[in-house]
Amino acid sequence: MQEVVFQTLADPTRFRIIEALRGGERAVGDIVGAVDIHQSGVSRHLRLLQEAGFVKVRPDGQKRLYSLRPEPFREVDEWVNRYRSLWEARLDKFAEELARRQRARVSKNKEKDT
Amino acid sequence: MQEVVFQTLADPTRFRIIEALRGGERAVGDIVGAVDIHQSGVSRHLRLLQEAGFVKVRPDGQKRLYSLRPEPFREVDEWVNRYRSLWEARLDKFAEELARRQRARVSKNKEKDT
DNA sequence: CAAATATATGCGTTTGAATGTATATACACC
DNA sequence: GGTGTATATACATTCAAACGCATATATTTG
Numbered sequence: 001m002q003e004v005v006f007q008t009l010a011d012p013t014r015f016r017i018i019e020a021l022r023g024g025e026r027a028v029g030d031i032v033g034a035v036d037i038h039q040s041g042v043s044r045h046l047r048l049l050q051e052a053g054f055v056k057v058r059p060d061g062q063k064r065l066y067s068l069r070p071e072p073f074r075e076v077d078e079w080v081n082r083y084r085s086l087w088e089a090r091l092d093k094f095a096e097e098l099a100r101r102q103r104a105r106v107s108k109n110k111e112k113d114t
Numbered sequence: 115m116q117e118v119v120f121q122t123l124a125d126p127t128r129f130r131i132i133e134a135l136r137g138g139e140r141a142v143g144d145i146v147g148a149v150d151i152h153q154s155g156v157s158r159h160l161r162l163l164q165e166a167g168f169v170k171v172r173p174d175g176q177k178r179l180y181s182l183r184p185e186p187f188r189e190v191d192e193w194v195n196r197y198r199s200l201w202e203a204r205l206d207k208f209a210e211e212l213a214r215r216q217r218a219r220v221s222k223n224k225e226k227d228t
Numbered sequence: 229c230a231a232a233t234a235t236a237t238g239c240g241t242t243t244g245a246a247t248g249t250a251t252a253t254a255c256a257c258c
Numbered sequence: 259g260g261t262g263t264a265t266a267t268a269c270a271t272t273c274a275a276a277c278g279c280a281t282a283t284a285t286t287t288g
Contacts, residue, residue, distance in 0.1 A: 010124035062285040070201030087184030176255040
């Protein structure tokens with residue numbers, strides 16, 4: 001676990017940018033509309049997010065479309081799993097969680113933005 | 115998801131303190147030996163960790179024994195699960211993961227400190 | 229080429245967080 | 259009560275990171 005992952009997530013604006021990118025790729029201008037700082041700040045945050053592996057970018061005319069990359073999320077998942085025994089001693093509960101997610105999958109198209 | 119969780123994890127020293135507490139409750143002095151800052155700094159970090167819900171404390175004579183609390187780890191787990199579709203589209207893989215963990219459970223007593 | 233749009237970057241400022249030193253508080257033991 | 263040990267806190271300092279402003283770079287359109 002590289003601590004840069006948590007350091008990246010610690011900033012409220014970057015956190016909001018990541019949330020904004022959950023719905024798919026977005027242009028910088030769209031992201032600026034979703035957070036409350038200046039465009040230059042958003043560009044800087046996007047560069048940091050890119051350096052930390054959270055986002056990739058794709059040119060589209062004069063726009064640049066940013067989207068999420070899976071790696072850092074995997075890292076967070078693996079890290080927190082090392083602490084799973086703290087609250088989930090029995091693997092039965094893990095099976096229950098599997099069932100819960102299978103049910104959730106059915107209504108997947110409805111949740112769109114939680 | 116409260117961003118205070120990630121802000122707490124972002125500091126390298128706090129991160130190491132949390133790792134040191136994986137093995138169970140520890141006195142402040144033991145933790146000081148595990149990180150490379152002054153005792154006063156460790157006490158401050160422990161206060162922040164307590165305020166963020168990561169640790170609880172139990173008096174034991176003149177010592178104070180700190181240990182991990184599950185809640186913030188649950189929060190991280192729930193948060194990252196919202197992004198799970200990024201890297202794990204098919205639930206079959208989740209079932210595979212379940213099987214992997216069940217196998218891991220068998221050799222649970224050996225892993226001790228990963 | 230000129231103008232408009234979209235994004236990135238250089239620069240200086242500000243602010244919050246981490247740190248060490250010194251000291252205070254709490255407990256144990258004699 | 260006095261001494262030693264363990265932990266917490268007040269205070270001042272330092273430093274990194276976020277920010278806005280201004281400007282540079284790239285792309286489209288006319």
